[in-house]
Amino acid sequence: MPLLETGQFPHKSSFSVVSRKMALVSEFLSQLTLSYGGEKEPKCPTVLPVSDFNPGMDAARIETAIKTKGVDEQTIIDILTRRSFSQRADIAFEFEKRAKKDMVSALKGALSGALESLVLGLMKSTVQFDASELKASMKGLGTDEETLIEILCSRNNEELMEIKRVYKEMFKKDLEKDVAGDTSGDVAKLLLALVQCKRDVPSNVVDYEKIDNDARALYDAGVKRKGTEVTTWISIFSERSIPHLQKVFERYKRYTPYDMKESIRKEVKGDLERSFLTLVECSENKHLYFASRLNDAMKGKSVKEKVVTRIMVSRCEVDLMKVRAEFRRNYGKSLHQTISEQTKGDYQRALLNICAGDD
Numbered sequence: 001m002p003l004l005e006t007g008q009f010p011h012k013s014s015f016s017v018v019s020r021k022m023a024l025v026s027e028f029l030s031q032l033t034l035s036y037g038g039e040k041e042p043k044c045p046t047v048l049p050v051s052d053f054n055p056g057m058d059a060a061r062i063e064t065a066i067k068t069k070g071v072d073e074q075t076i077i078d079i080l081t082r083r084s085f086s087q088r089a090d091i092a093f094e095f096e097k098r099a100k101k102d103m104v105s106a107l108k109g110a111l112s113g114a115l116e117s118l119v120l121g122l123m124k125s126t127v128q129f130d131a132s133e134l135k136a137s138m139k140g141l142g143t144d145e146e147t148l149i150e151i152l153c154s155r156n157n158e159e160l161m162e163i164k165r166v167y168k169e170m171f172k173k174d175l176e177k178d179v180a181g182d183t184s185g186d187v188a189k190l191l192l193a194l195v196q197c198k199r200d201v202p203s204n205v206v207d208y209e210k211i212d213n214d215a216r217a218l219y220d221a222g223v224k225r226k227g228t229e230v231t232t233w234i235s236i237f238s239e240r241s242i243p244h245l246q247k248v249f250e251r252y253k254r255y256t257p258y259d260m261k262e263s264i265r266k267e268v269k270g271d272l273e274r275s276f277l278t279l280v281e282c283s284e285n286k287h288l289y290f291a292s293r294l295n296d297a298m299k300g301k302s303v304k305e306k307v308v309t310r311i312m313v314s315r316c317e318v319d320l321m322k323v324r325a326e327f328r329r330n331y332g333k334s335l336h337q338t339i340s341e342q343t344k345g346d347y348q349r350a351l352l353n354i355c356a357g358d359d
Contacts, residue, residue: 044321046356049084058083059094062103066110073115073346076107081353085125085317092123114305114347121313129314130155131167134175138182145187145271147310148179150293152191153278154286156242157199164195186230187271193238202241214240215251218263223256228267237279245283290315291327294335298342308343308351316354324359334359 058079065072080088095103104123111119121129130151137144155163167175176195183191214236221229240248249260256263264276281289290311297304297311315323327335336358339351 043317044319045317046320046324047081047084047316047354049087050082053083053087053090055087055090055094056098058091059098059103062091062095063099063106066106071110073111074349076111076119077115077346077350077353080119080122081350085122088123114309115345115350117306118309118313118347118350121309126314126317127159127162127166128170130159130163131170131175133310133314134163134167135171135178138178143182145183146274146307148183148191149271149275149278150310151314152179152194153275154282154289157197157201160195160197164197185272186234186268187275189230190234190238190272190275193234196238198239200239200241200244202243206247207244211244211247211251214244214248216255218248218252218260219255222267223258223263230268230272233276237276242283245279249280249283285326287319287322288326288330290323291330291335294323294327295331295338298338303342305343305347312351312354320354320356324355324357328359 061075062079065075079091083091092103095101095106099106104120107119107123108116124132133147134151137147151163152160164175167173167178176192179191179195180188217232218236221232236248237245252260252263258266260280261277264273264280268276278289281292293307294311297307311323312320324335327338331338336352336355339348339355343351
């Protein structure tokens with residue numbers, strides 16, 4: 001395309017060529033993410049941008065679905081669970097132009113229960129969703145430690161730094177201050193250490209002496225003595241790179257008959273135990289950790305919809321395909337089948353769309 005003088009505009013078809021190229025570049029970049037250890041790894045989302053995207057048409061259909069007597073939930077679900085976040089944002093823009101009202105507010109008024117939570121979650125970016133889930137976990141009386149631990153112990157340094165930035169933008173407060181104000185004791189010290197993002201960047205050089213020193217320090221501060229020296233554990237767990245920790249946990253078995261997870265269960269209890277276990281499980285296999293959380297949340301008669309929604313929404317544009325594979329490998333049935341058996345109605349339909357296929 002020839003260069004244009006200032007003030008000149010290209011032909012409309014040129015715009016579409018440029019926008020298509022930009023979309024391709026954007027799509028390529030979006031396929032890269034940082035793994036828990038810090039290195040780049042391909043994304044494995046289940047929700048992808050739809051081709052032949054028409055935000056105006058989608059907005060019109062959603063407006064009609066909301067206005068329909070009794071609300072046409074099926075149309076809302078089928079559109080919003082099959083578009084990427086950037087496409088949903090474009091739909092929301094077109095909706096506001098058409099309806100002269102905010103689409104999120106309109107959806108809030110039209111939907112209810114677990115479906116409302118899921119759809120409103122999809123209207124946020126992954127990092128906005130994480131930030132809002134953290135904020136909600138620290139709202140009002142009593143802290144939802146389960147959510148705090150799941151998010152803060154499973155995100156890598158770069159993700160946590162981005163969450164902190166967006167949290168400040170959204171709520172005009174520091175995440176560190178809110179965590180400090182809502183938690184106490186050793187759990188607070190561990191979670192704050194994670195939020196401070198002091199974890200080492202993974203190195204190509206394996207420091208065997210440091211691995212051995214850390215493994216011995218974990219043993220000396222825990223199983224070897226009476227009472228756990230938690231400060232040492234917090235320091236090693238929150239500051240070492242994930243590849244380094246993996247080798248430390250392996251080396252640890254040379255000093256004690258227990259593996260790291262067994263030692264944690266012997267030495268600490270409650271939320272601190274859950275936090276350390278989450279860090280170990282995520283260092284070993286983060287996708288299996290999320291699969292395990294989903295399996296536990298859909299066991300028995302009452303489904304923990306909040307947990308299921310949080311994991312499905314937060315991972316669907318990141319790595320839900322890998323979570324799906326681990327679920328199948330470890331629990332003898334697919335995530336799709338489990339959702340079909342354990343949930344119902346519009347909420348089930350939305351979850352199955354996000355799951356995007358059976359294994």
